[in-house]
Amino acid sequence: MHNKTIAEISRDLASGEYSSTELTTDLLNRVKQLDGDINSFITVTDEQALAQAKAADERRAAGNADAWTGVPIAHKDIFCTNGVLTTCGSKMLSNFEAPYDATVVSKFNDAGAVSLGKLNMDEFAMGSSNESSFFGPVANPWDKERVPGGSSGGSAAAVAARLVPGATATDTGGSIRQPAALCGVTGLKPTYGRISRWGMIAYASSLDQAGTITRTAEDAALMMNVMAGFDPKDSTSVDREVPDYTSSLDNSIEGMTIGLPKEYFRDDLSADMQQQVRNAIAEYEKMGAKVKEISLPNTHLAIPAYYVIAPSECSANLSRMDGVRFGYRCEDPKDVEDLYCRSRGEGFGNEVKRRIMIGSYALSAGFYDAYYKKAQQVRRLIRNDFTNAFNDVDVIMGPVTPTPAFKRGEKTSDPVEMYLEDIFTIALNLAGLPGMSVPCGQVNNLPVGLQLIGNFFDEGRLLNAAHKFQQATDWHLKTPADI
Ligand code: GLN
Numbered sequence: 176m177h178n179k180t181i182a183e184i185s186r187d188l189a190s191g192e193y194s195s196t197e198l199t200t201d202l203l204n205r206v207k208q209l210d211g212d213i214n215s216f217i218t219v220t221d222e223q224a225l226a227q228a229k230a231a232d233e234r235r236a237a238g239n240a241d242a243w244t245g246v247p248i249a250h251k252d253i254f255c256t257n258g259v260l261t262t263c264g265s266k267m268l269s270n271f272e273a274p275y276d277a278t279v280v281s282k283f284n285d286a287g288a289v290s291l292g293k294l295n296m297d298e299f300a301m302g303s304s305n306e307s308s309f310f311g312p313v314a315n316p317w318d319k320e321r322v323p324g325g326s327s328g329g330s331a332a333a334v335a336a337r338l339v340p341g342a343t344a345t346d347t348g349g350s351i352r353q354p355a356a357l358c359g360v361t362g363l364k365p366t367y368g369r370i371s372r373w374g375m376i377a378y379a380s381s382l383d384q385a386g387t388i389t390r391t392a393e394d395a396a397l398m399m400n401v402m403a404g405f406d407p408k409d410s411t412s413v414d415r416e417v418p419d420y421t422s423s424l425d426n427s428i429e430g431m432t433i434g435l436p437k438e439y440f441r442d443d444l445s446a447d448m449q450q451q452v453r454n455a456i457a458e459y460e461k462m463g464a465k466v467k468e469i470s471l472p473n474t475h476l477a478i479p480a481y482y483v484i485a486p487s488e489c490s491a492n493l494s495r496m497d498g499v500r501f502g503y504r505c506e507d508p509k510d511v512e513d514l515y516c517r518s519r520g521e522g523f524g525n526e527v528k529r530r531i532m533i534g535s536y537a538l539s540a541g542f543y544d545a546y547y548k549k550a551q552q553v554r555r556l557i558r559n560d561f562t563n564a565f566n567d568v569d570v571i572m573g574p575v576t577p578t579p580a581f582k583r584g585e586k587t588s589d590p591v592e593m594y595l596e597d598i599f600t601i602a603l604n605l606a607g608l609p610g611m612s613v614p615c616g617q618v619n620n621l622p623v624g625l626q627l628i629g630n631f632f633d634e635g636r637l638l639n640a641a642h643k644f645q646q647a648t649d650w651h652l653k654t655p656a657d658i
Pocket of ligand 1 (some may be wrong): 300302325326345349378
């Protein structure tokens with residue numbers, strides 16, 4: 176049962192192949208057996224999951240089921256869940272129980288899905304390797320010495336290890352696409368504003384976006400059908416009609432124009448990685464797509480701009496974690512200043528502190544124009560590169576990461592080295608565009624991802640392109656050896 180996709184589970188539940196209770200029990204047992212080594216869950220909500228499954232089975236018996244009734248998923252621990260711990264991977268929130276559900280969570284609850292629990296992540300979603308979680312690193316199911324990517328490493332590892340068929344995730348600079356690529360699963364980061372951010376703990380508000388990690392593009396479409404849409408509680412969510420994302424999955428690729436940015440195929444990408452990506456593009460050509468070389472000339476500015484904007488916004492967002500309004504409080508504070516300093520000093524990990532310091536510096540009087548404002552101007556240039564490119568092409572394709580999964584500890588001593596992991600993913604967030612990562616090959620028995628970048632709100636086309644690729648290839652079906 177655990178090898179089934181969301182689409183298959185939905186059909187099996189409808190035909191009575193097995194019940195939601197049987198499936199949920201099976202997956203919870205797998206989590207118990209396998210997750211000790213992987214560490215993809217922070218909280219497993221057994222009782223609640225079994226109660227949801229039972230309710231779903233009863234609804235089905237009464238003839239009131241639909242596509243999502245009784246289908247199991249799990250949530251990245253950045254989404255607030257009523258009465259269940261929401262830690263954001265931090266000691267700061269290690270005892271935080273939100274009094275409400277995030278919009279994304281309530282949409283899945285309303286659809287009748289079963290939540291198995293909350294998934295591990297880099298602390299406050301800062302990282303590319305899932306080594307900064309207060310709850311310990313997550314292992315990559317393909318090689319447990321290696322990182323699963325970050326920050327949604329728990330989501331990607333859980334789906335890759337077949338502990339759950341789909342998971343919610345978030346992407347501020349690559350945190351859906353990069354772990355999906357390193358774990359050999361499918362990740363979708365939608366257009367900024369397509370999904371409500373309400374109840375999703377803010378990292379960098381102008382970049383954060385919720386999305387999906389699944390085995391297939393078809394499953395991503397099914398999750399998007401639940402998640403997408405306007406939310407009056409999030410002023411940046413966009414009031415725009417939500418299509419049925421499954422309806423365009425089978426459209427023909429014939430005549431689709433694919434742009435290959437020459438800046439994405441340079442020295443940053445090893446010959447092995449290039450080969451895998453080029454093979455995937457060749458597959459599209461076989462399906463009738465046309466390929467065109469394009470240029471995104473400001474690509475090299477994406478990392479510097481992001482690593483000013485994201486820390487600036489995080490320094491403001493995390494100021495509420497002060498031991499009074501939210502979060503961990505130190506023991507026996509001497510006075511109020513001691514309370515703030517020690518609560519924040521003890522509650523945040525090193526990477527979060529580093530970002531808060533960079534951000535506070537960049538936003539301080541006298542430096543604001545030189546850093547934050549300048550970075551925002553660069554951001555516009557990067558967005559313009561994409562807008563110009565989409566005058567000529569339908570989809571842009573390239574690599575997701577410069578290398579396959581690296582070893583734990585390999586990049587932790589050099590933050591800049593870690594930031595360079597995001598070189599192909601970050602520009603999209605700065606522009607607000609949607610992107611996907613689709614398994615497209617292997618290097619040294621480790622998965623490699625193909626990145627698909629779409630125009631604003633063109634998720635349907637991305638899902639279509641990814642689905643057609645998955646019908647023609649079997650990279651997304653490959654399973655880690657001991658899973
Ligand atoms: N790796 C990037 C960072 O550390 C992106 C993280 C994310 O998308 N949440 O900021």
